[in-house]
Amino acid sequence: MLPFSRWPAPTTAFVSPMIGETAWNVTRGHGSFLTIEFGPPFLVVNEHASGAMRTAHTRGAWGLWIYCCHWEVTYASAQLAWSEDDAETIERAAAVLNGQRLTAIAVDPNSGRTEFHFDLGGAMTTWPYDDDPDEEQWSISTRDAVLRINATGRYEIAAVDAPLSDDGWLPLV
Numbered sequence: 001m002l003p004f005s006r007w008p009a010p011t012t013a014f015v016s017p018m019i020g021e022t023a024w025n026v027t028r029g030h031g032s033f034l035t036i037e038f039g040p041p042f043l044v045v046n047e048h049a050s051g052a053m054r055t056a057h058t059r060g061a062w063g064l065w066i067y068c069c070h071w072e073v074t075y076a077s078a079q080l081a082w083s084e085d086d087a088e089t090i091e092r093a094a095a096v097l098n099g100q101r102l103t104a105i106a107v108d109p110n111s112g113r114t115e116f117h118f119d120l121g122g123a124m125t126t127w128p129y130d131d132d133p134d135e136e137q138w139s140i141s142t143r144d145a146v147l148r149i150n151a152t153g154r155y156e157i158a159a160v161d162a163p164l165s166d167d168g169w170l171p172l173v
Contacts, residue, residue: 001106001115002153007172010157014147015105015140018062022101023118025060026094032083034066034094034124038102042143062140064116069137069151071126073097097122109153109172114138136164 004015021038029035039061046055072082073093081093100118107114112128114137126137128151139148146160154169 001108001113002172003104003106007107007155008170011147011155011172014142014145014157018102018140019104020101021060021062022099023097024099025058026098028087028090028094029065029067032071032085032090034064034071034090036064036066036097038062038064062142064138064140066124066126066138068135069112069126069128071124074123074125076121077123097124107149107153107172112137112151112153114149134169 004012018038023036023038025037027035037060041058041060044057044059070083073080075096080096081089100120100122103119104117114126116124133151135151136148137151139146141160144160145157147155147157149155150169153172155172156165156168
């Protein structure tokens with residue numbers, strides 16, 4: 001595993017400020033997607049094109065989105081849930097991560113696995129689906145930018161509203 005401290009400078013600069021931050025609003029999204037907020041909250045207000053509607057929600061300074069991959073959540077090395085479990089099991093596992101501080105992130109560029117470690121014994125591991133080695137697995141977004149990691153352990157950093165690129169992925173090593 002390659003700890004974030006040995007990632008290329010742009011990715012290390014992106015990730016290092018969120019280490020030590022508390023996970024909050026750990027939520028199961030569509031299917032088995034997970035979202036986790038870190039850092040101070042801020043309000044996001046979206047004006048809809050029609051002008052007749054507006055939505056608002058709270059985000060963290062960093063938002064981690066786990067999707068398009070398998071994952072498991074463990075506590076004290078015991079599996080609490082994995083991405084194929086039922087909604088109730090996933091939600092219980094998400095609740096265990098809520099309130100824990102992120103202590104480390106490590107990616108294995110050879111297997112595409114990523115480990116997220118937390119201070120009270122929680123951990124989350126992601127690994128690629130078998131069907132698409134270039135599939136984006138997870139991302140960390142801020143107000144302005146997003147760091148994306150794909151199944152081959154490659155990354156891209158882009159504006160938060162930029163589409164995924166086909167050729168902008170860079171190696172972590």
